[in-house]
Amino acid sequence: MTLKYYQQHADRFFTSTVSVDMSSLYQPFVAALPDGATVLDAGCGSGRDSKAFAGMGYRVEAFDASAQMVALATVFTGLDVQEKRFDQLEAVARYDGIWCCASLLHVSQAELPEVMQRLARALKPDGVWYVSFKYGDGERVQEGRHFTDLNEAALERLVALLEGITIASTWQTVDKRPDRHETWLNALLRKI
Template identity: 65%
Template structure:
């Protein structure tokens, strides 16, 4: 259902998100990654963030589940973007940073623990991982898309089995898009060395 939404609405989603200023979210994430570090943009959508990281001198790998989003993101970020779902990840300790901006929220609550484990394995020891979810406690379908919302307690519970991952910081923000009024839970996660 969610994948079909992005297949059908790729151009509209691209247009509505590609120019959103995310710099205030990039700063705390990138402060933890050395110059030229390797970042995974997981569920990259429009490729906006991949492009920003490339422009700042980082090595970037990116994937998205939607073939239509992959085409647009590849063009925009000027890097190869892989078509892949979170469940298909096999990387082990490859990334200095993992960026999951508004992407994990489309994973079902049931599948999230396994997906989080795969992402944790892909992160190098000492690596940093950004996640964001719409703030709340529900699992719902809206406009043909599945959403898993999280609060601080929900995130804590999700992280509990990941013994090598610590919560470095978490904070709430308003949606960066002017026509939206949603609240987001943001978090930086760190892998133990």
């Protein structure tokens, strides 16, 4: 359902998100990265964040499940964006940082623990991991897309299942897109 939405609306989604200024969200993430870090943009959408991180001098790998989004992100970023789902991630201790901006929210609550385990395995020790979810607690379908919303307590329960992963900080923001007023839960996770 959600993948079909992004296949059908890739151009519109790309246009509505590619120019959004996310610099205030980048700051705490990049502050925790070592120089020359390898960063994974997991569920990269338009490639906006991948391009920003590459421009900061990081080695960036990116993937998205939608073939149309991959094609658009590849052209926009100049990176070799991969077509991949979260459940296909096999990397182990490869990344200094993982960026999951508005991407994990499309994973069902039932599948989220396993997906989070895969991402945790891909993160190097001392690595940093950014996640964001629409603020709430539960699952819903809206405009042809599935959403899993989290609040702080729900995130804590999820992270408690992950060996070696801790929550470094959480904060709420209002949607950065000018026509949206949703509240987001943002978190920085660390791997011990």
